[in-house]
Amino acid sequence: MLLVIDVGNTNIVFGVYKDQELLYDWRIATDKDRTSDEYGLLFEQIFKYHGLCPKDVENVIISSVVPTLMHTLPAMSIKYFNIDPIVVGPGVKTGMNIKYDNPREVGADRIVNAVAAYEKYGGPLIIVDFGTAITFCAISKEGDYLGGVITPGIKISSEALFLRTAKLPKVEISRPEKVIAKNTINSIQSGLVYGYIGMVDYIIERMIEEMKDNGKVETVIATGGFSSLIASESKYINKIDKMLTLEGLRIIYERNK
Template sequence: MLLVIDVGNTNIVFGVYDGKKLIYDRRIATDKEKTSDEYGMLFDQFFKHDNIEIEDIDDIIISSVVPTLMHTLPAMTQRYFNIVPIVIGPGVKTGMNIKYDNPREVGADRIVNAVAAYEKYGGPVIIVDFGTANTFCYVNKEGEYLGGVITPGISISAEALFLRTAKLPKVEITKPEKVIGKNTITSIQSGLIYGFAGMIDYIIDKMIEEMNQSKEDVMVVATGGFSNLISAETKNIKVVDKYLTLEGLRIIYERNKVSN
């Protein structure tokens, strides 16, 4: 079986594949201070709780946007799984031509999402990932990664309001009943949910316009923690794919396994 691990700034999402089937997935908080042993014990506890044998894991692939964990997690997999993982980065075959000024600048998660989206939905496709940062990626019909957009995510925007103002409270990120808030909390919630939905649609419109495409011809896929909440209020997002990143890791693993 294959263990896939996606390390984000806020969460680490991991899953286990039996062939092409995802049979298990979990999400834990990213902690840059944890040691490889602490992560090893954490994975061990999860697996034991859910009756998964570490010995059944044959291979591991990791993507990470957190540099401080780029040594920690591979060290953990070698010690606790006795497996040297594939780590998304230079030298790893993705099957996608990255048309960025400096391809090394593209976050591993963005590449993994783009590979999965093109494989599953074809192109042209726009991928919107709702994470600590919101990322928008454009892949053309030929499967080339052309670039995208990065904005602050909804969580850090809400946190900034709380930290940088004297009287605004910290609020739960949830959809209010009406756009026009009747109190401070619902007013902030409205600004976050509907403000981000409007921004998402506007950026997608501009990307499609810039590429001289019609909306009917471009697939728009969302993923990430707040994808269901925000996508429901947008006009352009056509599919929410919760497991897009995990699928991308599996696909890249298979391409490298074959190439080796």
């Protein structure tokens, strides 16, 4: 089996593949203070609950946007799975030409998503990842990573509103039936959800316009935790692929094994 691990700022998403089939996937909270032993024991417990044996894992690949865990998770892999993992970064073959001013600045998760999306859907295309930050990535017809956009995620904005105002409450992030709300909670929810839908569609619209010389963009993919919430109202998003990052890790592993 192949263990794939994507370390985000809010959650760690991981899963196990047998050949090209994703057998299980899990999501746990990212804790920068956890030790490699704590993560190892947690992984062992999750494996045991699902009747899996760590010894059945033959390879491990990790992507991370959390620098403090760049040593912790590989150390966990070595100690608890007896495997020196592939860590997505400089020197790892992705098969993608990154046309950023400094390719090292592009987050590993963005590259992993781009690899998977181009492999599955072809190009040109746009990927919107609704994580702690919302990232927009543009991929050319030839499979080049052209660049993108980064904005604060919807949860960050919700928390900032609560922390920086005296009377506004913390609310559940969900879509109210109408934009014009009749109470404070629905008003905040309306501003967050419909506000982000408007922002997302405007950015996508501008990206499509700037990419027109590379061909018509017909595929706009949403992934990440809040993808379903926003994509359901978007004019441009036409695919939701929650497992895009894990699939990208599997593809990159195949290119480096």
